[in-house]
Amino acid sequence: MDMQTSLLDRLFASGLLIETGVDGLYGRSGKFEDVIAAFERLIETFGGDDGAEAIRFPPGMNRAHFEGSGYMKSFPQLAGTVHSFCGCELDHMNLLQCMAEGEDWTKDQQATDIVLTPAACYPLYPTIAKRGPLPAGGGLFDLQSYCFRHEPSKDPARMQLFRMREYVRMGTPAEVQDFRQLWMERGQKLIETVGLPVHVDVANDPFFGRAGKMLANNQRDQNLKFELLIPVTSTANPTACLSFNYHQDHFGSTWGLKTADGGTAHTACVGFGLERIALALFAHHGLDTNDWPAPVRKALWGA
Known part of the structure; x- marks a missing residue:
């Protein structure tokens, strides 16, 4: 049994994750959620005084905005769309017959104005x-x-539906690069606070196809993306739990984001993979949070 399956089976057996029959789609127990909530509070102790505007979007986004973002040019293999039944009563009867006969009932579903974020x-x-x-x-x-x-x-650290906490900075190149450097330093200190090993390395996104290899190489050559890696299911291939990204003027040019003086805004972000961080904590400290080291419990729950 490999480390990925072993950890996943232990998470299921303990009730921390709940199996659905689809790889990468899991329910979360209250104890699992408690770890994520505690870690989010810890994030806020590091970044809460910066004055960020909090915005919470749903897990679906405007399809036109998604298309305009250029995501499908780079990551078509990862995208998810929302389709629905839009037919008449006869179409409904045909759909039910397909289901009864075990045929593909989704073939006549139509794309909605929503895609998955x-x-x-x-x-x-x-x-x-x-x-x-x-x-x-x-x-x-x-x-x-x-x-x-x-x-x-x-791999339980590679879920299909997962939560991401982000701080996003918009402004001049100097402003956003200073922000990213600040969070690369903060991120390492934050992870050390909860007793996890820390390693930051240059990285690239999973661009699709032959042309994607060139994009990935350019991204690495320009140091546009760094990841904070933690062993979760493998020591040889640790998991990216935080990412630090400098987008240059990509989103500024795409959406017409302007600085106060009329220039094209640059953007950068730090992203926390919340489920991945929780999994790292369980993998390193054990499945019972009551047995976690006292300094880790104090950092997360104050006791």
């Missing part, structure tokens, strides 16, 4: 662009959302 920050950029130019000093935003990526796996 791929990253917590994607709905933010068109929203802020509609407000007009950023104020002097730029903008800072606090986001949290369920996100979807179609990559079914037995």
